[in-house]
Amino acid sequence: MTWTLVLVLLGVLSAVLFLYTRRTRQRNEPPLDKGRVPWLGHALEFGKDAAKFLTQMKDKHGDIFTVCVAGHYVTVLLDSNCYDAVLADTQSLDLTHYSRLLMDRIFNLQLPNYNPVSERNRVDQYFKGCDLSRLCSSMQYSLKFLMASVNTKNPTEWKKDRLFDFCYSLLFRAGYRTLLGTENNNSAEFTEVYERFRQFDKILPKLARRSANRDELKVASSAQKRLWELLCPNWFLTGTETHSWMQTYLKHLEEQGLDTQTQRRAMLLQLWVTQGNAGPAAFWLLGFLLTHPEALKAVKEELCSLQHRPLDKTENTPVLNSVVNETLRLRAAALITRDVMQDKTVKLSSGQEYVLRHGDRLCIFPFLSPQMDPQIHHQPEKFKFDRFLNSDGTEKSKFCKEGLRMNYGTMPWGAGSNLCPGRDFAVCALKRFVFMILTQFDLELCDCNARMPPVDPNRYGFGMLQPDGDLEIRYRLKKRIA
Ligand code: HEM
Numbered sequence: 391m392t393w394t395l396v397l398v399l400l401g402v403l404s405a406v407l408f409l410y411t412r413r414t415r416q417r418n419e420p421p422l423d424k425g426r427v428p429w430l431g432h433a434l435e436f437g438k439d440a441a442k443f444l445t446q447m448k449d450k451h452g453d454i455f456t457v458c459v460a461g462h463y464v465t466v467l468l469d470s471n472c473y474d475a476v477l478a479d480t481q482s483l484d485l486t487h488y489s490r491l492l493m494d495r496i497f498n499l500q501l502p503n504y505n506p507v508s509e510r511n512r513v514d515q516y517f518k519g520c521d522l523s524r525l526c527s528s529m530q531y532s533l534k535f536l537m538a539s540v541n542t543k544n545p546t547e548w549k550k551d552r553l554f555d556f557c558y559s560l561l562f563r564a565g566y567r568t569l570l571g572t573e574n575n576n577s578a579e580f581t582e583v584y585e586r587f588r589q590f591d592k593i594l595p596k597l598a599r600r601s602a603n604r605d606e607l608k609v610a611s612s613a614q615k616r617l618w619e620l621l622c623p624n625w626f627l628t629g630t631e632t633h634s635w636m637q638t639y640l641k642h643l644e645e646q647g648l649d650t651q652t653q654r655r656a657m658l659l660q661l662w663v664t665q666g667n668a669g670p671a672a673f674w675l676l677g678f679l680l681t682h683p684e685a686l687k688a689v690k691e692e693l694c695s696l697q698h699r700p701l702d703k704t705e706n707t708p709v710l711n712s713v714v715n716e717t718l719r720l721r722a723a724a725l726i727t728r729d730v731m732q733d734k735t736v737k738l739s740s741g742q743e744y745v746l747r748h749g750d751r752l753c754i755f756p757f758l759s760p761q762m763d764p765q766i767h768h769q770p771e772k773f774k775f776d777r778f779l780n781s782d783g784t785e786k787s788k789f790c791k792e793g794l795r796m797n798y799g800t801m802p803w804g805a806g807s808n809l810c811p812g813r814d815f816a817v818c819a820l821k822r823f824v825f826m827i828l829t830q831f832d833l834e835l836c837d838c839n840a841r842m843p844p845v846d847p848n849r850y851g852f853g854m855l856q857p858d859g860d861l862e863i864r865y866r867l868k869k870r871i872a
Contacts, residue, residue, distance in 0.1 A: 423456070433459045440851050454469065529819045579620060619654075676827065689710050831867060832868055
């Protein structure tokens with residue numbers, strides 16, 4: 391019996407080694423880097439700190455290369471001028487399979503009729519035109535309401551907090567009210583949704599990579615189960631907000647004949663997609679302002695000239711826009727993944743052509759290029775509040791690399807069919823949040839020499855990065871001058 395087991399194991403191992411060593415680089419294929427460990431390849435380095443690993447690979451191989459990651463061959467493309475053309479070929483590059491895999495791994499969700507393209511058209515309609523204006527006003531109203539209640543006992547006394555939690559909880563709560571349009575005003579339940587969501591969100595990258603340990607799996611599973619209970623479809627279907635984002639989504643799920651349990655799981659996915667990025671973005675935005683006094687001064691001067699009118703789309707705020715763009719350039723780091731369905735030729739900006747092999751995966755990482763590319767951005771790791779401003783103070787959108795005009799200087803919202811449909815709403819919410827904080831509150835660092843915490847390297851690939859650490863702040867309502 392024992393010998394049979396040993397023989398079976400040896401057989402499996404030899405098959406893995408055979409398959410691993412068999413792969414060689416073919417003519418016109420990108421440089422191949424299998425790593426030292428058979429089958430596993432570069433999985434550990436990739437999962438631990440994708441930005442560091444891919445930078446090393448870029449330095450070694452250039453803008454395109456293929457790496458082995460846990461039995462898969464992944465071609466990484468880092469020439470941002472050809473992203474759009476490559477992603478447009480949806481016949482050769484499929485989005486569905488990998489999206490389904492992540493939905494299942496993270497949210498235990500299987501949507502039998504899931505079609506990312508029609509799903510996308512539906513979502514795009516919601517965040518445009520009149521709906522967008524309505525959402526922005528509703529967000530402003532919710533932020534105002536929540537900020538008025540942050541420190542009701544002694545509003546003009548200093549109150550201490552941690553910046554990440556301060557920003558995440560405010561943006562999450564305001565976004566929840568706006569997009570979910572729930573009538574449930576139970577504040578304890580609302581707080582529990584936020585706390586459980588944070589527990590789940592902390593472990594999410596590990597769930598996606600299947601690297602969570604037993605304790606983490608337990609926490610994630612219990613948070614997920616409680617959130618499924620708390621996200622009750624009936625509340626959202628009877629809310630006063632007749633066309634809330636969640637109502638529209640739930641009706642769509644009902645039309646597809648999905649049961650209540652699947653609807654709840656899908657709601658958690660939507661909650662994460664719509665609420666998981668704005669809070670962390672607000673943290674980095676305020677954090678960079680508080681640790682860069684020259685930037686804070688420039689933004690305050692610009693906002694002052696608006697005479698405390700609410701920010702809307704017509705307001706001209708090039709300095710604040712530049713700060714938002716610079717923050718997102720430094721801290722938005724989504725990975726775009728596709729399955730290669732048939733051999734496909736990719737043409738780089740240099741004119742050189744490479745073949746992507748059928749059965750491999752393609753990964754695009756805008757964080758490394760264009761966002762952190764030193765040939766596009768001087769000292770890319772530094773926060774420069776005026777990086778997106780021309781010398782005459784207008785907004786800068788033209789960026790070059792070795793004399794070649796770049797299609798994009800930054801791509802925080804993804805690309806192709808992965809472009810974030812909520813981007814205009816997110817910018818509007820971030821700007822209004824900063825405007826309200828700076829005009830209605832005195833907000834400062836407890837330690838005026840404090841530095842920005844480093845990023846948590848575990849989160850590369852999952853939208854906005856999160857900090858490994860925090861900033862202690864104190865705030866109070868501004869005293870009104872009679
Ligand atoms: C700074 C904040 C944000 C950033 C950096 C961001 C970025 C992104 C990115 C990169 C994606 C593509 C992810 C992928 O397909 O792999 C995405 C998807 C999405 N985002 Fe955002 N997002 C932000 C805020 C928001 C907000 C506030 C909303 C909601 C109002 C939103 C709604 C969505 C939706 C619904 C999708 C999924 C689209 C689909 O299924 O195709 N995002 N976002």
